[in-house]
Amino acid sequence: MSTIIDHSGIKKMVMLPVLLIAFSVVGQDAARYIDSITQRLDDRQKLEMLNEHTVEVRARNFALGSALADEALRLARKMKDEKLLALPILNKGTIYYLTGNLDSAQILWEDAMARFLANNDSVNWAHACLNMGRIYKAQADYDKSISYNQTALKVALEHHDTLATLRCLEGIATSYHKMGRYQEAYSYYKQTMEMNPNDKYTDIALGTLMNMGALCDDLDKIDEALERYTRALRIADSLQLPMRSATVLRNMGVIFIQTGENHKALNCLFKSLYIRDSLGLKREYASTLNIIGKVYELEGNLQRANEMYIESLRISEAYDDKDRIAVGLRLIGENLLLSNDFASAEAYARKSLEIAQRASLLLHTKENYKLLTLIFAASHQLDSAKEYIDRYAELKEQMTIEFDDETPTDLSEVSRDAPDGSAGLFQNTPSNGMTWLFSLIIITGLVVFIFVLMALLTCRRQQRKKFYRKIQ
Template structure:
């Protein structure tokens, strides 16, 4: 919870008052005030405090009925009930909101507290407005306005005019909307209500925005913002920043539809700037609902950027931005779930589902869209239901479930018609004034029309008799013809049925014989299938057991965490002059290890050398699958044997490993001995000198520094029998700097076939992918690599089989 020092002191004081209070009314007041201090940050806790007030008040009324203290207690009770109703309204729990506001209104009416009655009428109007019940909304707003005029509450009158103006705006009656909003503004200017003036400017700006007059909208939003900054109304400032951001966001959509990508980029920057300003203030004041809305809005900006990147054929950039979209939508959802904002949750579920649908991840899309659908049905908002059913229809269409797709289509149309009926109601309201005028004009001409009407009635009676006679004659003729045609059709169907029965009897005998033969063959196939499945299970179990054995030889997470996270940990900082960002990640490394089969020829190994340095190897053994896995175990054994003998230099470790492999494979029975082995890189970290010592055999080592890739030199020969196996591997040193990102890898990713033309991914594309994302956290980089591989091997429905084992390790200094 975010609290200011003053707020904390106030709450401490209220606790002390409750502890020492001698009168129950004092306690009621204190609990009520405490709830008002925290309702923005902790709405559920505020409800609990107000319910304590409610209980104390009810107990006091039960023990002191009819006394002077009862009047004061009832007023305090009504205030607590009103507050609880407001929170339930904010959380989207409409039935509970109506229940508590109605209880509050009843008590205010009992004690003739007109100001309280007006507040309850206003709250109920807001609830019915959110439900889309415009007649009820207007009824309660007018009741509220009437009371405020009676008691001379000018500030309250201004609020009512404002609310009525917004109703006219929703109904599309712009002249009446502007008139009521200006009435509200005039009163606020008279009484010097600057906060209210800012609200009026904001609402007038919203009307101009809806009318498409963007310059006027921004003018009024800025007027609102200027006053809010003057009076330090932080909540209002956040709202104004958000509204201005929404205008720029809308203009992005317009520019994008015109293919004006350059214009879109500048508008996106503006929208993001204002959305982040709004977010910062909302976080400062603990406005959780506002923070959730800001996260959602920032997510829509990233979604716009991803769409533009895709239009520019920048698929890697688009995928990276989609990750940001999901991240911000999930942040918004998390807060909405915390505060119980059900309508907001429905929107978030739908937004996340739409992104997964866009990514063709149908299972995730279905999960989130179904949650949105259930919540929207519970709340009864047609717009949300229509959106959720549209997404579910699209999902089931893609899954080939056309029955469910059709069911959701019907509900989508039903919701669309419901929304359309509301729109038609608005149009009807607009025509009301015109109708009243035409009605008056028609009344003036009624007298002249009477005589003509009588004459027309007499003529129409004669014509009506003739028409009835014609109808009887024509009905008889048509009925006879229908009966005749129907009889002919029935007779023909009877004859066809007799013929069909004879044919069916013959076919039934043939089918019976064929069925017996098919059942015999089916039993044989079933028996063979069960035998094959049994063999397959035994083979699969053996391979899975081999995979567990192989995994025990790989570097463990604990070993990597201890030596890469602890020793290479950096401190997060931002260099404002260069724009570089360094990180303090949860982890300083990632391992992307994806065998082609269950077991792998690729492996990664790590260990401590006797000189205290930490060694890390990434290797590609000859072959893949079971043969590659067996070879990898021999290679790891040979590598560990070299280290255990006390060798600390990378080149000598590789030389010793090669010698062991060649000696072992001499016994394979071939004339020259086996030529198998591995390609590998071995890097050693000296944490004290920040030096990297390495030796590499056919495997690359890349270092990205300040968005530039440095490719370290490697020997072009394998670790195994080769025409150069008498030549020593070369050892190199490299001075590391903070922020360097080291990548060691095998050739599996680069050689993977896929994409639009079924070609290899290539080394240059992998380098570009790593450079483009090196500034992200290591976990995010790993996700982007995973997504890039998935997209490359699944292009427009064409699924490419994995070509080779894949290993990529990334380490940030």
């Protein structure tokens, strides 16, 4: 993988900030730091100080944050008060989560939830619920993630906890976004932004800008997406949050692919890749490999692209990451289609589709319908092509949304059960006659489509293809 990281000009551009981050981690004497913040305090005050500083430094300095959490756990056990263990356990779980150890994070957060419940500590119990929502979102179990976030949201609203409310709203929004339910996602993102005017809560503003940028990308609002990402990158850099900077750089790389600026795309993507490799973020590293592979594919280097996809898929399978496994399988299928290996392309597309449908990943399901349509059309299986283009059109129609910026948002509705989306998504469904007419048009146009497709596949290696799907 060193040949990837040592991309011309990229490594030098990111070496300085990464070295500064590494120096901060390695050079920090944790013991001295702990002594400096806890001297002349009794044990209870020391524990409060350790918990507070763990939260403040963990996102910038994993090693120091972990040392603080460990010392807090040691001190809480020494004090032999079970009630004091819950918060250090929660914080240690967060360290595991930030470094990609989701299994350990989940174990500790579930332990913390039980302890907070036993202590009648509803506020911190809600924070633990919020964290569990993140775990299930990372596992692509979005329904369960939304459920945990909504539970936490009820408590946050009852206690007028603005920061926790914002985090819950953002968590719900991102889960709907990942599911392809854009109407709900947009509604919750909008509420998050309205509750945080002038970016008062900077970290929340950063997350919202990043996520709204992703939503604009999915809706092909390229200029708006790039503007939000640029703002987000400034905030991430100013807060010295390398993980967030890497994510924004990755997403900006995708935008530049769409605009045909592959040089700028690779610049951003290799910066992101190098930071993620330095931080040991394997899942995110795999995601970036997929996008770099797409750039190579656009430039006609199918073999190099496939190497990127296979390496990314290997990492995703090691973590049983359903979302990224579905993406990786589909990308390999697309690559094989370009190589005219239709049978293998179909096999990969069907594997990806099976995972996407099982996990209710609508966006991946839609993309696999499109891929199977292209495969069957290219291999002259017109009945199968017609079947999947109908499925694609139907699902795309279901995912189409209309935004009404004049519609006021109502937080009183937020704490209720999650809407199933049927009212918003299907209210513009055409009548049976219109559906029949639409199908007739599709059938008539399919013949022309096949001939055009044959010519397109012949010259596709030399053409730029709009890459409008941001790979998560």
